[in-house]
Amino acid sequence: MSQSPKHLAIAGATGAVGIEILKCLEQRDFPVSQLTLLASARSAGKKLTFRGEEIEVKELTPDSFEGVDIALFSAGGGISETFAPHAVAAGAIVVDNSSAFRMQEDVPLIVPEINPGDAPGTSGIIANPNCTTIVSLMALNPMHKAFGGIKSIIASSYQAVSGSGAQGIAELEAQVDAIAKGEPLPDRNVYPCQIAFNVIPQVDKFQENGYTKEEMKMHFEGQKILHAPDLKASVTCVRVPVYRSHAVSITAVFNDKPDVAAARAAIDAAPGVRVVDNPFADTPEFPTPLDCTDGDDCLVGRIREDLVLDNALTFWVVGDQVRKGAALNAVQIAELL
Helix, strand or coil, rough: CCCCCCCEECCCCHHHHHHHHHHHHHHHCCEEEEEEEEEECCCCCCCEEEEEEEEEEECCCCCCCCCCCCECCCCHHHHHHHHHHHHHHCCCCCCCCCCCCCCCCCCHHHHHCCCCHHHHCCEEECCCHHHHHHHHHHHHHHHHCCCCEEEEEEEEEECCCCHHHHHHHHHHHHHHHHHCCCCCCCCCCCCCCCCCCCCEECCCCEECCCCCHHHHHHHHHHHHHHHCCCCCCEEEECCCCCCCCEEEEEEEECCCCCCCHHHHHHHCCCCEEEEEEEECCCCCCCCCCCCCCCCCCCEEEEEECCCCCCCEEEEEECCCHHHEEEEHHHHHHHHHH
């Protein structure tokens, strides 16, 4: 694809990720010749601002992609399955943020800092990985390269309620407000139990093996992105009462013996990720979700040799799952194109 300005379409433009995509396009000065904003019928007619200009949102239909070069989808798997083929048929390349196409063999699954070489030659669709996978692999990939490859991962995630969309944020806010006022909790619509002042060890649906669908994504997506078919991942995903940005605690076993200082150096030398790790400062330094919210970089701390497993490091990584975990990664893929 040439470097001339592109006609972009955003499907799901009024959602949290769609709005963040607009911000990223503007902040990164992406060359846009025309911008088409698409959403459901109930959102059609709304206006969003891009580079000082108001653009009216149109209803997403099969005929929405005439003349579009790149279509960024952030409207859910069912919408992507229905409308992405129409976009490809119209000549667009689709960058899809849902899980609909990630594990299809002919669909590249891309984190631009990790496997940009997988993007060329696409049949028309490029998949954006799961947000927790992206945040985790941004930290893991530099060590994967430095220590002879990753053999296995044991991880626990701490995932913000915005991962459930605006409804997740609203449910947390309503419960906190009710507790503060001493009122009964409102009815739950999003989570299986109270999220305020609580943690819930379930993200997505349980599978037959006892893991959730979200937990298995890191296993399968990690293999595909890192070109590591033998990689194994055992993950527990937990929803926590945080508004935005995910955190993950990871123990990774490598083929070669790792070194903490070398790990820090490898991470700091990699794009899009940096070390925040000084446990012996007067005020110990480590990254938290608030530190990375609205930021592009993933932050890594608590790097240490694991005391149980050989050739292993344990560490902590945080990243803004709406931005790098979704919108920014999609825009970076569009930049690759």
